[in-house]
Amino acid sequence: MTTPAEYTGSGPQVVPSFTSVDDVVAKLRETGYLADDATATSTFLADRLGKPLLVEGPAGVGKTELAKSIAAATDAELVRLQCYEGIDEARALYEWNHAKQILHIQATGNRAWEEAKTDIFSDEFLLPRPLLKAISREGSTVLLIDEVDKADVDMEGLLLEVLSDFAITIPEMGTVAAQRRPIVLLTSNATRELSEALKRRCLYLYIDFPDAEREKEILASRVPNLSSSLSAELVRIVGVLRTLDIRKKPSVAETIDWANTLLALGAGEQADTKRGGLDDGLIARTLGVVLKHRPDLKTALKELKLG
Numbered sequence: 001m002t003t004p005a006e007y008t009g010s011g012p013q014v015v016p017s018f019t020s021v022d023d024v025v026a027k028l029r030e031t032g033y034l035a036d037d038a039t040a041t042s043t044f045l046a047d048r049l050g051k052p053l054l055v056e057g058p059a060g061v062g063k064t065e066l067a068k069s070i071a072a073a074t075d076a077e078l079v080r081l082q083c084y085e086g087i088d089e090a091r092a093l094y095e096w097n098h099a100k101q102i103l104h105i106q107a108t109g110n111r112a113w114e115e116a117k118t119d120i121f122s123d124e125f126l127l128p129r130p131l132l133k134a135i136s137r138e139g140s141t142v143l144l145i146d147e148v149d150k151a152d153v154d155m156e157g158l159l160l161e162v163l164s165d166f167a168i169t170i171p172e173m174g175t176v177a178a179q180r181r182p183i184v185l186l187t188s189n190a191t192r193e194l195s196e197a198l199k200r201r202c203l204y205l206y207i208d209f210p211d212a213e214r215e216k217e218i219l220a221s222r223v224p225n226l227s228s229s230l231s232a233e234l235v236r237i238v239g240v241l242r243t244l245d246i247r248k249k250p251s252v253a254e255t256i257d258w259a260n261t262l263l264a265l266g267a268g269e270q271a272d273t274k275r276g277g278l279d280d281g282l283i284a285r286t287l288g289v290v291l292k293h294r295p296d297l298k299t300a301l302k303e304l305k306l307g
């Protein structure tokens with residue numbers, strides 16, 4: 001970890017990882033992520049301007065995968081803060097290893113507090129959590145703050161403070177300031193409205209379910225053994241499912257899972273090339289790959305006339 005020092009407030013250096021929007025598209029494609037124009041432009045601006053990128057959209061459309069792909073494309077370290085209800089500063093910033101501190105004090109005998117605290121409040125006893133890890137890294141870093149809408153409102157205040165200066169003050173040691181600004185992505189499934197203050201700090205990108213052509217492209221990239229006819233039929237059915245009044249619409253990740261499932265079961269090897277070898281019975285037996293709630297399954301079977 002970077003040794004704490006007096007903080008000047010000048011802010012960390014922005015070192016761009018992409019040369020252009022086209023460069024973003026090309027490098028993300030090499031990782032298997034097919035970025036549309038809006039995604040590529042937002043990624044380029046977040047990198048070039050050093051601003052956090054807030055990515056919203058339904059679950060499973062590739063928000064988290066975007067951060068992973070950016071890290072892979074730029075040869076950066078991915079640091080992930082998974083948000084959840086009740087997450088606090090200790091889990092986001094840092095904690096002290098109290099048990100180790102106590103053992104150290106006992107092992108070194110009776111000493112004055114002023115002398116002992118110099119030892120126990122040091123890197124050896126510090127447990128850095130994701131925000132401190134990302135800020136203290138000297139190399140290229142992608143900081144993913146995942147599902148920020150699941151965290152309490154108080155956590156937004158902490159994020160505002162950290163993302164403003166990219167510096168964290170540890171009272172016992174000093175201020176740790178980023179030398180190089182990480183690429184920051186915050187993802188949200190929009191389960192609650194985020195504060196305007198946090199949104200003002202960020203660029204904004206909404207990722208929706210892809211259209212049919214884009215989803216077939218994704219399948220071709222992720223499941224290369226899938227025939228074009230089976231891919232087209234899968235995408236068509238998933239498109240129908242997303243129009244239904246169901247609790248959880250199939251994600252792109254689940255489309256990929258379904259494709260792999262069908263290949264494992266031998267779909268596509270049959271003579272019916274019109275539907276890619278996909279019959280009603282096979283659809284009905286494997287719908288649980290893409291639909292995870294019983295009422296959703298009942299609705300789909302009825303609407304698809306499979307049972």
